[in-house]
Amino acid sequence: MNQPYVIILANGLNGLGAVRSAADAGLRTYTLLTSQTDLSAYSRYSQYRFILPANPGVEDVRSVLNQLHRNEDGPGVLLACSDLAAELLGKLKTEGYSNHHLIVPSSETTEILNDKKLECRSMEEGGITLPKTYYELASDTPESFPLIIKPRTFREYAVLGAKNVIVNSQAEFEDFREDFRGKLDRFIAQEVIEGEDDNLWVCNVTFDLNRQLSACFVFNRLGTMPSHYGVTSLAISRENQALRDECAKIGEALNYAGPAMIEFKKDRNSGNYYYIETNPRLGMCNWFDTRCGINNILACTRIAYGNKVAFAPQKNNRLYWNFFGDLVARLEDRENLFAIAFRYIRLLRYRRVAALFYWKDPHPAFRYSCTSIRDIVSRVMRKLRGESG
CATH class of the missing domain: 3.30.470.20 (ATP-grasp fold, B domain)
Structure with missing residues (x-):
């Protein structure tokens, strides 16, 4: 068959690094981007690029992948560089997509890992040591502060306005509860582990x-x-x-x-x-x-x-x-x-x-x-x- 190649669903520094790493390994690379100004778009190693919609769905990705499969007459290796891309590839794997190699976890595993509540509970059940974690922010009583409050999924970043928020006291925690009343099930909180x-x-x-x-x-x-x-x-x-x-x-x-x-x-x-x-x-x-x-x-x-x-x-x-x-x-x-x-x-x-x-x-x-x-x-x-x- 033809020389091995990779198909990178690129995003920011993750994608740029993956494109450069593929070139370093001597692999041919196709890059799927959601923006013409993504860092990977400017790389000399990203000669073959496809632009997807800003918020692509499985069908958008599948269309490009099927085209590449026809052109190459063989499968490439799919790699995700963002939470959304990982979610899309997980769905393709669940559907049984086989035109390209999907070296990715199952959709079920991806959904667990992309949801902090499911992820932390799964790790606790598996015997992994976690910081003290609070799952029901509307009713849980924290034992100590500071706490780091995290959105459950990447889609909640916009709700919180940040990737996380630190609360240093019970009063600040109560203020957070008031500010996000009705949305508290979209977050978890964890004890901040001491250390720089x-x-x-x-x-x-x-x-x-x-x-x-x-x-x-x-x-x-x-x-x-x-x-x-x-x-x-x-x-x-x-x-x-x-x-x-x-x-x-x-x-x-x-x-x-x-x-x-x-x-x-x-x-x-x-x-x-x-x-x-x-x-x-x-x-x-x-x-x-x-x-x-x-x-x-x-x-x-x-x-x-x-x-x-x-x-x-x-x-x-x-x-x-x-x-x-x-x-x-x-x-x-x-x-x-x-x-x-x-x-x-x-x-x-x-x-x-x-x-x-x-x-x-x-x-x-x-x-x-x-x-x-x-x-x-x-x-x-x-x-x-x-x-x-």
Whole structure:
């Protein structure tokens, strides 16, 4: 048959990393986008692009996939880079779609993982250690604060107006209840585990068709955007066998196949690791995986075509850096400018992997810089004016 190829349902940094990782592995790539201005649209490795509607359904995706199957005279490997894309591929798998390889969990598993209430209850039943979790916000009485309130699904981000909200007291919790009266069943709350950003850990993994852990890249977060409760802006690759073992246990408990991003937090007092969440898709930092020797896109492709997955140990003490995102997050968190500068100078001793810039593929970083630096400066100035006024 023809050379193996991948079909990436791309979104933001996740998609850009996946496209670059596929190119690094020598794989031909088709990219499905929901916007002409998505970062992947500017990559030199994304020559073959299809534009989907802004909120695509299964039929929109199936139409493009069937066309590719006819043109290629053989199946490719489907990869999701967003919660919506994972949901769509899960539905295709449930329907028995077979024109392309679907190395993804079942629709049932995806629905569980895309709903925080179902996910956390499932993990508790599987013996995974979670922070204290409250499922019925209208009636539950929290035992301690602060709490992090999370939307149950990505569709509730718009209801909350953010990916999460922190409440620091019973009074703030009561205010939240009042503000979201009638909508409280759309959220869960969890105890905030003590510790700074460097207590956060992420495992980007791939499970094979036998639900065994085939690839695993582990990194320690050093910064997030927004600070403490956001996505990775600064991280370092580090070995952690305890988390590898925990990921293997999670995959078996979920009967999971395909790529996933699994997050943990280490309690600074007890030293215990607490499960935070599993995203049933490629992780945002998958390009970091690849630059450290663990290419999860290649792992998925090898599994799909019936080949073995064998990687050398990951390269540790390499740094992932989203400079502008990390800088703004620290400024908004009121971190001292001199402390930020000193931190960054100390990090220069590590070999770095930029979130956006790659000298073989510079256009996405250039476009991002042109459109984002102005917005970043504007946000900071508004914040400063608000604090001083």
